[in-house]
Amino acid sequence: MxxxxxxxxxxxxxxxxxxxxxxxxxxxxxxxxAGKFDYESFRKLGEFGILGLHFPEKYGGQGADVITTVMAGEALGEAGVDGGLTLSYGAHTFLCADTIFQHGTEEQRMAYLPRLASGEWVGCMGLTEPDAGSDVASMKTTAVKKGDTYVLNGSKMFITNGPVADVALIYAKTDPEKRHEGISAFIVEKGTPGFSAGQPLKKMGCRTSSTSELFFTDCVIPAKNLVGKEGNGFLMAMQTVEWDRSALLAPMVGGMKCMLERSAEYAAKRVQFGKAIGEFQATKRKLANMRIFYEASKLLVYRIAWHKNQGNPLNHLYAAMAKLFVGDWSLGPVNDALLLHGGYGYCHEYGIERAFRDNRLAPLGGGTSDIQKMIISRLM
Amino acid sequence: MDYEFSPEELGVIDDTGRIVRETLSAAPPLERLEPGGMRDLERQLALNLGPTGYMEYGLSAGKPFGAAAMAAMSGFAANTPPLFIMFEMGMRVFGRLVAGYGNAGQKQAFLDPLVKGEITAAVAVCEKTMNIVNDPLETKGERDGETVRVSGEKGFVVSGLFADVIAVAGRLDDGIGVFLIDREMPGVKFATVELADDYRHLCPCKMVLDDCVVPADRVIGPVGGHALLSSLRLWEDQVLVAAAVGMMDAALFEATLHAKSHRSGGKPVIAYQEVGFKLAEMHMLSETSRLMAYKAGWLDSKQDREGAVFTDCAKVFCAESAGEVAGGALRVLSLKGFEPGSLACSAYKWSKYVQVSGTSTEIARMRIGDDAL
Structure with missing residues (x-):
C-alpha cells in the first residue's frame, strides 16, 4: 500500500x-x-483548466489522471471556495460533460466539450423529478421518437445549474413500460422550444449554485442528441457515481481542512478568561474531531479515485461508504467549527455559518444517507 | 498511491489468521490457563507464526512495519483480542525496542529467540507520574562501574506475570534508558494486578525494583529527549489500533451472520431497516477504521513526521468505532450476544480497554488539538 x-x-x-x-x-x-451564480469565478475555473481537467487536450482538457482531478476538488475546498461553486463545478464537469465524454459520439464531444471545459458554456444534468428522487426508475419524463427527432415531455427537479445552463444532459424514459432499462440520455440546448427552467430555488445552503426545476413541453430535439444507446441511460447515470463519490466529495474533504485551519487560527487568537481559547481542552477536542474527520474521509474518497484511476470496476460498497461517511459524519465537526467560533461563527463574515449550511446538503444530494445504508446492507 | 497489498503481503495476512486459529483450537480455552499456560501459548504462537514472516514486521531490517503488518495484526486480533494484546505488547513492542534502539549484541541476544518463541517478553513503562504532560519517570538507573542500579515502581505491565525478560524504562544519565531485566534478577518483585472479568488474561503485574543490579550489556540508551518514550507509545498505540480493527471485524461478522440467518416475521432480520441500516453503519465504521490503521502503519514505514499525530487520529477513531460496532453487534444479536464465546461480547469488553490503554482517546484528542494549534 x-x-x-x-x-x-x-x-x-x-x-x-x-x-x-x-x-x-x-x-x-x-x-x-445575493444567492447568485458567479459566472466570472466559474469562467476563471475554466481558464485555469479545472473544468475539463481530465479530458484529453483535443476536447479542451489537460489530460489529468483521476487522482489529480479529485485533488483539484479537494484543493478548492481547502482554499475556502464555497460549496455552491464546487457543487456547480461538479454537476457541470462530472455529471454533464463527463457523460458526453464517456458515451457521446465524436461529433457530440467536439461540439460540447471544448465549450464546457473552458467555462464558456455551463452544463447541467437532469435526473431527479418531483416524484422520482432516490427511486429513479419511477421517472415520468418521456422521450418519444418521431422520425429524426425525439419529443420530450415532463419535468426535472432540484437541478444544479438549471437556471444558468447552456446545455443539459437529460434522462427520460424512451420505454415507459420498463423501469431502469427504459431510461435514455439526451442533450438539450438552452433555447430549444419547449424547454425552460424555473426560477432559482431558495435554498438553505450552496446558494451560489443556481438550482431549479426544468420543464419539457413537446420539446423537440434532433435524434442525434441521444447520448449512447436507447435504454442505457440508467447505466450511464450510475457510471457517474465514481466521480460523484470522489471528485464531488473531495471539496467537502478539503473544506474540512479549511474549517480546521480557520478554527485553529481563531482559537489561537481569541482570548477568554485570560488565555487563548485554544488552551481549553474543550476547544482542542473540537479541533481534533475536525482533523479526524478530514483524515478518514480523505482515505475513503481517494480509494474510489485510485480504483477508478486503475480502471477497476466500481466497488459499490466502497462508494456507498464514502458517501455515507462524508454525508453523516461531517455534520458533527462542522458544527464543532461553528460552536468554536461562538457568535462570530453565527455571523456571515467568518464563512463558518455558510459552510455549516452548505454542508447540510452532504447527506441528501447525490443519494441520501439512507440509500447508502440500503446499498451497504444489501451488499453485506 | 496504491490501495492494494502485494500477493506476498496477502499471503502473510492470510497465513497469520489461519495459524492463529489453528493454534488456538489446539490449546485449552484462555479461561483455564494460568500465567504459565499463557506463556506456553505465547511461545507456541511465536513459533508457529515464525515461518509466515509475521514476527519480522518492525523487527527485521528488511521488513519495516507498515500497512501489511497492521492488516496481519488485525487478523490475529479478530480471533482473540486479549491474547493478541498481550502478545503484541510484549513480543512486538519489546522486539521493536531492541531492533530500533538496541546494540548489535542485544539484537543478537534477544531478537532471534523472540521470533522463535524461545523467550517471552514484556515492556514496563507505566508509572503513576505518567499523565498528559508526561512528568519525568521516577524509575531511575544509577551507574555503578560496569552495572546500573535500578530503582522504581512500574504500575501495569502486560504479561508481566510470566515474561522471561522485561524492558523497564527509566531515567539514566541525562536521558531515558531501558533496562532489560531477567525475571529472576535480585531486587525485582512482582505483584499481581487484580482485574475484573476477562481482563485478567493480560496477566498484568506491578513491578518494584529496589537497587536491582543490571549489567551494562542489558542497558539500552540513554536516549535524549522524548524519542524513546514516544516510540514506545507509538508502537503500543499501533497494536491497539490493530486490535480495534480486528475486534470490529469479529463483532460485525457474528452480527451479520445472525442477521442473515435469524428470521422474524417471515424474513431474515437483516431485511428490516432498523437492523440492516445499523449493520451498514457498523460496516462503514469498520472499513474506515481499517484504512486509518493501514495508513498509520504505512506512515511508520516511511518514518513520516506526520505518523505520530495520524496515529493519534487512528487511535481515537478506531477505538471509539470499535465500541460503536461492538455495541451495535450486541443489539443485533440480542441475547445471543451474551452467550459464552460471543465475539461481539468480547469485542465490546475489549473495545473499552483499547480506548483507555496506551494513549487514551482523551489524551490523543488533546495531542491532535495541540498539533492543529
Whole structure:
C-alpha cells in the first residue's frame, strides 16, 4: 500500500489553492449573500483548466489522471471556495460533460466539450423529478421518437445549474413500460422550444449554485442528441457515481481542512478568561474531531479515485461508504467549527455559518444517507 | 498511491489468521490457563507464526512495519483480542525496542529467540507520574562501574506475570534508558494486578525494583529527549489500533451472520431497516477504521513526521468505532450476544480497554488539538 501523492500532484494542488484564494474566495461572500451564480469565478475555473481537467487536450482538457482531478476538488475546498461553486463545478464537469465524454459520439464531444471545459458554456444534468428522487426508475419524463427527432415531455427537479445552463444532459424514459432499462440520455440546448427552467430555488445552503426545476413541453430535439444507446441511460447515470463519490466529495474533504485551519487560527487568537481559547481542552477536542474527520474521509474518497484511476470496476460498497461517511459524519465537526467560533461563527463574515449550511446538503444530494445504508446492507 | 497489498503481503495476512486459529483450537480455552499456560501459548504462537514472516514486521531490517503488518495484526486480533494484546505488547513492542534502539549484541541476544518463541517478553513503562504532560519517570538507573542500579515502581505491565525478560524504562544519565531485566534478577518483585472479568488474561503485574543490579550489556540508551518514550507509545498505540480493527471485524461478522440467518416475521432480520441500516453503519465504521490503521502503519514505514499525530487520529477513531460496532453487534444479536464465546461480547469488553490503554482517546484528542494549534 502507498498513500502518497506525487510531487507534481502536490505542486499542482498548491497552485490551485493559491489561485483559488486569490481569484475565487474574495468573491464568495458577495455572491453567497445575493444567492447568485458567479459566472466570472466559474469562467476563471475554466481558464485555469479545472473544468475539463481530465479530458484529453483535443476536447479542451489537460489530460489529468483521476487522482489529480479529485485533488483539484479537494484543493478548492481547502482554499475556502464555497460549496455552491464546487457543487456547480461538479454537476457541470462530472455529471454533464463527463457523460458526453464517456458515451457521446465524436461529433457530440467536439461540439460540447471544448465549450464546457473552458467555462464558456455551463452544463447541467437532469435526473431527479418531483416524484422520482432516490427511486429513479419511477421517472415520468418521456422521450418519444418521431422520425429524426425525439419529443420530450415532463419535468426535472432540484437541478444544479438549471437556471444558468447552456446545455443539459437529460434522462427520460424512451420505454415507459420498463423501469431502469427504459431510461435514455439526451442533450438539450438552452433555447430549444419547449424547454425552460424555473426560477432559482431558495435554498438553505450552496446558494451560489443556481438550482431549479426544468420543464419539457413537446420539446423537440434532433435524434442525434441521444447520448449512447436507447435504454442505457440508467447505466450511464450510475457510471457517474465514481466521480460523484470522489471528485464531488473531495471539496467537502478539503473544506474540512479549511474549517480546521480557520478554527485553529481563531482559537489561537481569541482570548477568554485570560488565555487563548485554544488552551481549553474543550476547544482542542473540537479541533481534533475536525482533523479526524478530514483524515478518514480523505482515505475513503481517494480509494474510489485510485480504483477508478486503475480502471477497476466500481466497488459499490466502497462508494456507498464514502458517501455515507462524508454525508453523516461531517455534520458533527462542522458544527464543532461553528460552536468554536461562538457568535462570530453565527455571523456571515467568518464563512463558518455558510459552510455549516452548505454542508447540510452532504447527506441528501447525490443519494441520501439512507440509500447508502440500503446499498451497504444489501451488499453485506 | 496504491490501495492494494502485494500477493506476498496477502499471503502473510492470510497465513497469520489461519495459524492463529489453528493454534488456538489446539490449546485449552484462555479461561483455564494460568500465567504459565499463557506463556506456553505465547511461545507456541511465536513459533508457529515464525515461518509466515509475521514476527519480522518492525523487527527485521528488511521488513519495516507498515500497512501489511497492521492488516496481519488485525487478523490475529479478530480471533482473540486479549491474547493478541498481550502478545503484541510484549513480543512486538519489546522486539521493536531492541531492533530500533538496541546494540548489535542485544539484537543478537534477544531478537532471534523472540521470533522463535524461545523467550517471552514484556515492556514496563507505566508509572503513576505518567499523565498528559508526561512528568519525568521516577524509575531511575544509577551507574555503578560496569552495572546500573535500578530503582522504581512500574504500575501495569502486560504479561508481566510470566515474561522471561522485561524492558523497564527509566531515567539514566541525562536521558531515558531501558533496562532489560531477567525475571529472576535480585531486587525485582512482582505483584499481581487484580482485574475484573476477562481482563485478567493480560496477566498484568506491578513491578518494584529496589537497587536491582543490571549489567551494562542489558542497558539500552540513554536516549535524549522524548524519542524513546514516544516510540514506545507509538508502537503500543499501533497494536491497539490493530486490535480495534480486528475486534470490529469479529463483532460485525457474528452480527451479520445472525442477521442473515435469524428470521422474524417471515424474513431474515437483516431485511428490516432498523437492523440492516445499523449493520451498514457498523460496516462503514469498520472499513474506515481499517484504512486509518493501514495508513498509520504505512506512515511508520516511511518514518513520516506526520505518523505520530495520524496515529493519534487512528487511535481515537478506531477505538471509539470499535465500541460503536461492538455495541451495535450486541443489539443485533440480542441475547445471543451474551452467550459464552460471543465475539461481539468480547469485542465490546475489549473495545473499552483499547480506548483507555496506551494513549487514551482523551489524551490523543488533546495531542491532535495541540498539533492543529
Amino acid at each position: 502507498d498513500f502518497s501523492f506525487t510531487r507534481e500532484q502536490l505542486m499542482f494542488k498548491r497552485e490551485i489553492i493559491r489561485f483559488a484564494k486569490k481569484e475565487i474566495v474574495p468573491r464568495v461572500e458577495e455572491h453567497e449573500l
